[in-house]
Structures are given as C-alpha cells and as structure tokens.
Amino acid sequence: MKNAKGKGAVKVSKEALKPVDDRKVGKRKAPSKPDKGSAPKAKKEKKAKKDPNKPKRPPSAFFVFLEEFRQTFKAENPNVKAVSAVGKAGGEKWKSLSSAEKAPYEAKAAKRKAEYEKLMKAYDKKQASSADDDESDKSKSEVNDEDDEASAEDHQEEEEEEDDEDEEDEDDD
DNA sequence: AACGTGATTGTTCTA
DNA sequence: TAGAACAATCACGTT
DSSP: OOOOOOGGGOOOSSOOOOOOTTOSSSOOOOOSOOSSTTOOOSSSSOSOSOOTTOOOOOOOHHHHHHHHHHHHHHHHOTTOOOHHHHHHHHHHHHHHSOHHHHHHHHHHHHHHHHHHHHHHHHHHHHHHHHHTTTTTOOSSHHHHHHHHHHHOOOOOOOOOOOOOOOOOOOOOO
C-alpha cells in the first residue's frame, strides 16, 4: 500500500509551497481497523462505532468556503486536478479573508451545525433504541429507524438572515 | 471494483 | 484540557 506517488510532484500553477508545519498529525486516516487495542467496544458501551446512518460532522466555515472556492479555483485552473492544490490555495485565501468576509461562511457553517445537532438527536435516539439489543437483533429496530428518519421533516425555510448588520468588522491584521 | 491517499483548516469528539 | 479524528474533493494507485 502507500502509493509511492511523488507527493511533492503536484504541479500547481504557482508554488504555493507554504510550510504550514507538520499539521497536527501526519495522517490520521482510519486504518480500517478501529477494533482491537484501545478501540471502543463495539458492544453497547458508547458510540464511536461506525454507523451507516451516523450524521457526518458539519463542514466548518473553511469547508463551506472551500466548496465555493473549489469551483472558482477549478474554473480558473481546469488543469489542476490535485485536491491538495485547492487545499493550499484555499488555505491561503481563507487566511486572506477578513472576519466580515468569513462571516457569511461561518453563518452557513452554523446552520449546518444546527442541522447536525438535529440529525444527531435522531441518531442518538436510534442508538438508544438499538442499544437495547445490539445490532444482532433480527428485526424490530428496522421499523423504528425508518420511522425516525421519516420524521425528520426537512423544513427548509427561514434561511435569509439579513438582519444583524452590526457585525464588528475588525480588520485586525 | 473499490478504497486509500494527499492538503487545507475548523469543528466535533474522546480519554 | 488537550489531543485525535474526521469533514469534502478528485484523480490516481494499489490491492
């Protein structure tokens, strides 16, 4: 494993090689073997066990910005196919943005988080129900989970938050 | 055929 | 409290 592809061979238009430190960790990447060792017991201890319905974490403001940035980046750099290229470029651009500019992204991120909490609530409920008789259960829980998800009505309204314009736009930089 | 990987930062989570 | 893991993406490589 470990494709020996030249990691630094990523040809970006401009050498955005900015040493951002060794990041926090070399590479987390779940080794596909969460069990064993100190892995959380997949019995009925706590969560942390892979669930197909487990809500993914909400994208941070940076990710929200990246989603849009990727389009722009790819639009101007259709030749760039490296994900790392967008990451680096986006990272620098992100740092370049001021609080006011990041505000809209953070707002959206907050919205995502709100949904995440809701999903988590439903997910948590499922866990509680499922925890009663593990996943080894034959049936029963199946009907439940479906109902829960169906209950998650997707009311998408009140999205425009134009008020609150007194945002302190501190350009401390 | 399918998943891991690389790179960014932010958030969420676990011990 | 502090550190670890994971969120999207996309083409490619390895299994």
